[in-house]
Amino acid sequence: MASTGLDSSSPRFLYLGLLAIRVCFAFLGTGYIHPDEYFQNGEVVAGNVLGIHSMLTWEWDPVFPCRSIVPVCLTTGFPLSLLSSLLRASAPQFIFVAERLPFLLSSLILDYSIYHLVHESARLQALLLISSSYVMHTYQVRPFSNSLEAVFVALSLVLLKRLFLSEAGQGKSQRVSIYLASLAFTAVCGVFTRITFAAFFLPIALEVLKWGLRTSRFSLAVFARLVSLPVLVAVAASLGFVYADTVYFQNTTRPAHLELTPLNFLRYNMLPSNLAEHGLHPRWLHLVVNLPMIATPGLLYYVLWSEFDIFTSRSGEEQKKPGVVQLMQRSKFLHLRWSATSLLSIQPHQEPRFLTPLLVPMIAMAVNNGRILRAGRSFMIFWVVANSVLAVLFGVLHQGGVVPSLFRIHDMIYRTPDGTDPRDFRIVYWKTYMPPRHLLAVPQSDIDSHNVSISDLAGASANSAIDALLIPPASSDPRPLSTLLVAPFHSVNDLIERSPGCLSERARVFPHLDLDHIAEAVRIGWKDGLSLGIFDVDPVCMEKAVWEERAASTQSI
Numbered sequence: 001m002a003s004t005g006l007d008s009s010s011p012r013f014l015y016l017g018l019l020a021i022r023v024c025f026a027f028l029g030t031g032y033i034h035p036d037e038y039f040q041n042g043e044v045v046a047g048n049v050l051g052i053h054s055m056l057t058w059e060w061d062p063v064f065p066c067r068s069i070v071p072v073c074l075t076t077g078f079p080l081s082l083l084s085s086l087l088r089a090s091a092p093q094f095i096f097v098a099e100r101l102p103f104l105l106s107s108l109i110l111d112y113s114i115y116h117l118v119h120e121s122a123r124l125q126a127l128l129l130i131s132s133s134y135v136m137h138t139y140q141v142r143p144f145s146n147s148l149e150a151v152f153v154a155l156s157l158v159l160l161k162r163l164f165l166s167e168a169g170q171g172k173s174q175r176v177s178i179y180l181a182s183l184a185f186t187a188v189c190g191v192f193t194r195i196t197f198a199a200f201f202l203p204i205a206l207e208v209l210k211w212g213l214r215t216s217r218f219s220l221a222v223f224a225r226l227v228s229l230p231v232l233v234a235v236a237a238s239l240g241f242v243y244a245d246t247v248y249f250q251n252t253t254r255p256a257h258l259e260l261t262p263l264n265f266l267r268y269n270m271l272p273s274n275l276a277e278h279g280l281h282p283r284w285l286h287l288v289v290n291l292p293m294i295a296t297p298g299l300l301y302y303v304l305w306s307e308f309d310i311f312t313s314r315s316g317e318e319q320k321k322p323g324v325v326q327l328m329q330r331s332k333f334l335h336l337r338w339s340a341t342s343l344l345s346i347q348p349h350q351e352p353r354f355l356t357p358l359l360v361p362m363i364a365m366a367v368n369n370g371r372i373l374r375a376g377r378s379f380m381i382f383w384v385v386a387n388s389v390l391a392v393l394f395g396v397l398h399q400g401g402v403v404p405s406l407f408r409i410h411d412m413i414y415r416t417p418d419g420t421d422p423r424d425f426r427i428v429y430w431k432t433y434m435p436p437r438h439l440l441a442v443p444q445s446d447i448d449s450h451n452v453s454i455s456d457l458a459g460a461s462a463n464s465a466i467d468a469l470l471i472p473p474a475s476s477d478p479r480p481l482s483t484l485l486v487a488p489f490h491s492v493n494d495l496i497e498r499s500p501g502c503l504s505e506r507a508r509v510f511p512h513l514d515l516d517h518i519a520e521a522v523r524i525g526w527k528d529g530l531s532l533g534i535f536d537v538d539p540v541c542m543e544k545a546v547w548e549e550r551a552a553s554t555q556s557i
Helices: 011-028 044-049 072-086 092-117 120-131 145-165 173-193 197-215 221-249 262-269 272-278 283-311 316-320 324-345 350-370 377-397 402-414 443-446 463-471 490-499 514-525 539-556
Strands: 424-429 451-458 481-488 503-509 532-537
Touching: 011 092, 011 120, 011 451, 044 092, 044 324, 044 443, 044 490, 072 092, 072 145, 072 173, 092 120, 092 145, 092 262, 120 350, 145 197, 145 316, 145 324, 145 350, 145 377, 173 197, 173 221, 173 262, 173 451, 197 221, 197 324, 197 350, 262 532, 272 350, 272 377, 283 350, 324 350, 402 481, 402 503, 443 451, 451 481, 451 503, 463 481, 463 539, 490 503, 490 514, 490 532, 490 539
Parallel strands: 424 451, 424 481
Antiparallel strands: 481 532, 503 532
């Protein structure tokens, strides 16, 4: 890139530095983007593997499971099993790292893919672009199913390029079969990871179909021999997924039957009432808001330029490098972007992470076009600033206190001085994202015996929060009870005013940004406004305060 800093004498060291930043975000970035990053992965297998308390969401209901257990077991179940065999105690910090490590490593596949999808002369520039994208520091290093989906999309593009570069009939038919079989296996893995993968893979499948017809010279017999192995691989892989899901989700309440989790997920999302529970969005949201958020406007500007050049046959770099790269840019990256964006926009529930698999094809399209390589300093400044702000926002600040608070509370429960003063604990979260129970690392036996309980009040009113804190514990254990309230400081002010002296700050976690209550956070100052508090609650004191408040209210009437 001209005058952008990417043509410096040490771009490789800059790339290595960006990889180091990615590692830091993976293991130290406790920002909480969306509950799915925990409840679609670690929360599912941690209970069975480590024997700790966890909570399964609707997607894992054995009566109607909507997600395959195979990707979760391979990416998180196996590392947690290894952790269990190495450590007797399940420290939540180790669980957190064990979850993030496989996704950090899988993010390198995107680097590998972009390296092989662009011109040789522009590989370092493409690597610097993708490694400096905030998507790589946030979404891709977290246990989202979208992160795996992005990996399968990128691998599919690389396999398709290698298929185009291989010519059947020139001693490479075996290599062609391997690429076709690998594409078939990748497609099955992608669909069972997320059914939305089909929207990304559709143009790739059509390219394979056209290539197969050309290669077989439209001979049905030759075409059948060409696709026999990939079809066999796809069927075998699908049966393997179905068998694993059927065994895992066995339910004694109804007759045994095959579990087709992608089909269940599709059926669930076809009902508007189901989607309404997760939030309905306008169908233009992906195109107008989410796509610019994932790409950032700077990259999207050059993606649109490359598409314009394709339609007007004026792509400068492309004219210099015809052949496979030109075919890929015209038929794959363009069609894939519009296929995925259009098909995913049909569903009225839309989130930015649904489009993260488009990062690789968009960067490849822009770099192969060449205009972005001549971008000026203004683009580079805007790119760095935008991605830095978004990386800090989603990787560090957004709901950033929830996970560290679970670590703190785990230490409060199990690290009492000299093992004295054993207590029961009641933990109540309020006005935060759903706390992932497995990162509290409480043995299920402690939950069953009511020695520890954890509840989530979500966005309940102050009156509901008070009522929940006054509920007597279910334990008959004579040990003293500690009630802990975890909530942003701006939300507990009302409770403190209504029950003075009943809440005391035990710890605070900084930073914690609640984007839904920015005005309230600003009003109380940056220190408290950007902190999540852990408060000791005196239920007896609070009950007395509530009784006095209600008595005063009755007298005033």
